[in-house]
Amino acid sequence: MKRYIGVRLIYLVLTLFIITTATFFLMKGLPGTPFDEEKLQQLPTEQRQKIYASYGLDKPVVTQYVNYLGNIVKGDLGTSFFYTGQKVTDIISGRIGPSALIGLQAVLLGLAIGLILGIIAAYRHNTGWDYATMIIAVLGVSVPNFVLAALMQYYMGLKWGWFPVAFWESYSSSILPSVALSVGVVALIARFVRTEMLEVLEQEYITTAKAKGLGFIRIMFQHVIRNSLISVITVLGPIVVNLLTGSLVIENIFGIPGIGSLFVDSIKMNDYSTIMGITIFYSAFYVLVMLVVDLLYGLVDPRIRFASGKE
Amino acid sequence: MNHLLEVKNLQVSFFTYAGEVQAVRDVSFTLAKGETLAIVGESGSGKSVTSKSIMRLLTQTAKIKQGSIMFEGKDLASLPEKQMQNIRGKDISMIFQDPMTSLNPTMTIGRQITEVLRKHHQMNGSEASRRALELLDQVGIPNPEKRLKQYPHQLSGGMRQRVVIAIALACDPQVLIADEPTTALDVTIQAQILELMKSLQQKFDTSIVLITHDLGVVANMASRVAVMYAGKIVETGSVDELFYQPKHPYTWGLLDSMPKLHEKTEELHAIPGTPPDLADPPIGCPFAARCPYTMDVCYDHMPPYTEHSDTHRAACWLQDSRAPKIDRPQAGGER
Incomplete structure (x- = not known):
């Protein structure tokens, strides 16, 4: 098991290296620089050179790349071009809180409601319950979350005054964006759980469980749910990464200072170091979550555990 | 009871x-x-x-x-x-x-x-x-x-x-x-x-x-056997009765389709045809369409059970007193 995790961590570093390299050179291919070129042209050449040099942009791209990699190894993602003088690591860690909180709440809420709806739909297969849940699921997937967000802002925020309409002031500011984000998760999870459970319910071992005289509740909790979870974990991985690393749309609508909005801003400003920093952060998180997902598989499904974890 | x-x-x-x-x-x-x-x-x-x-x-x-x-x-x-x-x-x-x-x-x-x-x-x-x-x-x-x-x-x-x-x-x-x-x-x-x-x-x-x-x-x-065909028990009896004195042509077919070691032929016996569609089951004997001894009555009426012993019953018109006597071809009993 330890060996398995070790190997996976080596792969993780390798993946990150490739992603960093690709992003670095792709970003260099972007038109424009972090500076206002028109104004820069008015400066004397000497001063221009100095500005470039202070950011290390005067050197050949390959040298810049090597320097950058060297800094990453030391845990330094460089300083921002836009937020002058601020370290990228500080900027990201300052922005991660709101995104992570909203994302986590959205995932947990979405997972809980999605599981319940999916179980109901599967158990009451082909009845009004099933159809109702699936309509909710289709709506959840097809209604864009910014429409929902706007509606919630208007009614729950402005009209009834239950929650703050926007901005990041207190915990209650996180509720509306979390709910808005979770709807998509609910829909996705509900559909997955339903399909998967219907398949598990058809399995022979469920008949065996019934033949033991077990009641519905026991069969559900001890036999069906665990076997249905395998596919749910698969979809949950990317969802967790997406939501925890910030949704640009939702963060923009609610005016939340999260990673999502930071990413968009940094691309608009050609803020090289911040773009790189967020990309690396995002990828590292993604690869880590995937590792956790794979370990979870083993936890849920002993067949996978023994196949991969021979000690 | x-x-x-x-x-x-x-x-x-x-x-x-x-x-x-x-x-x-x-x-x-x-x-x-x-x-x-x-x-x-x-x-x-x-x-x-x-x-x-x-x-x-x-x-x-x-x-x-x-x-x-x-x-x-x-x-x-x-x-x-x-x-x-x-x-x-x-x-x-x-x-x-x-x-x-x-x-x-x-x-x-x-x-x-x-x-x-x-x-x-x-x-x-x-x-x-x-x-x-x-x-x-x-x-x-x-x-x-x-x-x-x-x-x-x-x-x-x-x-x-x-x-x-x-x-x-x-x-x-x-x-x-x-x-x-x-x-x-x-x-x-x-x-x-x-x-x-x-x-x-x-x-x-x-x-x-x-x-x-x-x-x-x-x-x-x-110890006892019930032979089912097309949703019905066509013959039932003790193992001995069924293997040595089978009465229903379907049972005969089943027994004959068992491969036997002492037979030299390479060929396996099979009962020709397929079972009837149970979405629209026949009104008469379900085996009539595949049976080599079919009579007119077989298609129109489900045969009643005839008792051959306390335990042995078969549902076949051949067992009716009015039917011609037909013996099982190359009678089994090698078991």
Whole structure:
């Protein structure tokens, strides 16, 4: 098991290296620089050179790349071009809180409601319950979350005054964006759980469980749910990464200072170091979550555990 | 009443989009204490549906339309689900065809056995584990302590079927329904499993309903046989009666289609044709279309049972006193 995790961590570093390299050179291919070129042209050449040099942009791209990699190894993602003088690591860690909180709440809420709806739909297969849940699921997937967000802002925020309409002031500011984000998760999870459970319910071992005289509740909790979870974990991985690393749309609508909005801003400003920093952060998180997902598989499904974890 | 289980006029239908499929049509049989009744027939003859009806494990699309299944004074055909749960696994239990799929892949063998003990005997964890160990030992699994903690995929097919048997026998059931218990196993393992079932039956005086299409298994295991065809029992009798004095042409066909060692021919006997469509079953004898001795009456009227002994009955017009005498060609009896 330890060996398995070790190997996976080596792969993780390798993946990150490739992603960093690709992003670095792709970003260099972007038109424009972090500076206002028109104004820069008015400066004397000497001063221009100095500005470039202070950011290390005067050197050949390959040298810049090597320097950058060297800094990453030391845990330094460089300083921002836009937020002058601020370290990228500080900027990201300052922005991660709101995104992570909203994302986590959205995932947990979405997972809980999605599981319940999916179980109901599967158990009451082909009845009004099933159809109702699936309509909710289709709506959840097809209604864009910014429409929902706007509606919630208007009614729950402005009209009834239950929650703050926007901005990041207190915990209650996180509720509306979390709910808005979770709807998509609910829909996705509900559909997955339903399909998967219907398949598990058809399995022979469920008949065996019934033949033991077990009641519905026991069969559900001890036999069906665990076997249905395998596919749910698969979809949950990317969802967790997406939501925890910030949704640009939702963060923009609610005016939340999260990673999502930071990413968009940094691309608009050609803020090289911040773009790189967020990309690396995002990828590292993604690869880590995937590792956790794979370990979870083993936890849920002993067949996978023994196949991969021979000690 | 000395019958442990009495199925009377059972009718089961599947309600599909294409219409009603009459899988079991008026089936009656009894099961005495300690005996083994084999139900034989080809795929789709309704033998599995009959057995699942007794356990009330039919899918939602299937319905018991008519008939009764009497067990200890209760009619299982109409018993509420909650009471049925107290019978399943305790008084009547079941062994399934494919041990590869009939065990939960994410649960240890131990838990799958103790589960049924906890449900019916309200045992606590350690009591149940002790009993599970004992059961694994009884079904001939070496290293039971180790096996308890393992998952199904770590066991071979034969071992898994032993586990399935251990689960079925955990609560000392009075009736054991074995639905093709050896079909999915290697031939060498088949014999072991059958021997195991036989010895456990003698030990606990369990009654067995054995569903199979393998006449070799029948000869080995059963005391009585019911031959099913197109949802009906066409002939029933003791093993000797059925093998040595079969009366129904379908039974003849079945017996002839068993490969025999002493025959030199390379050719295998088969019954020509296919069973009728049970969505639109024939009004007369269901075997008429495939029977080499068909008479006009066969197509229009279902033959009544004729009794040949206390235990031996067959539903065939050839047995009617007005019918021409036809003997089974190249009479069997080599067994």
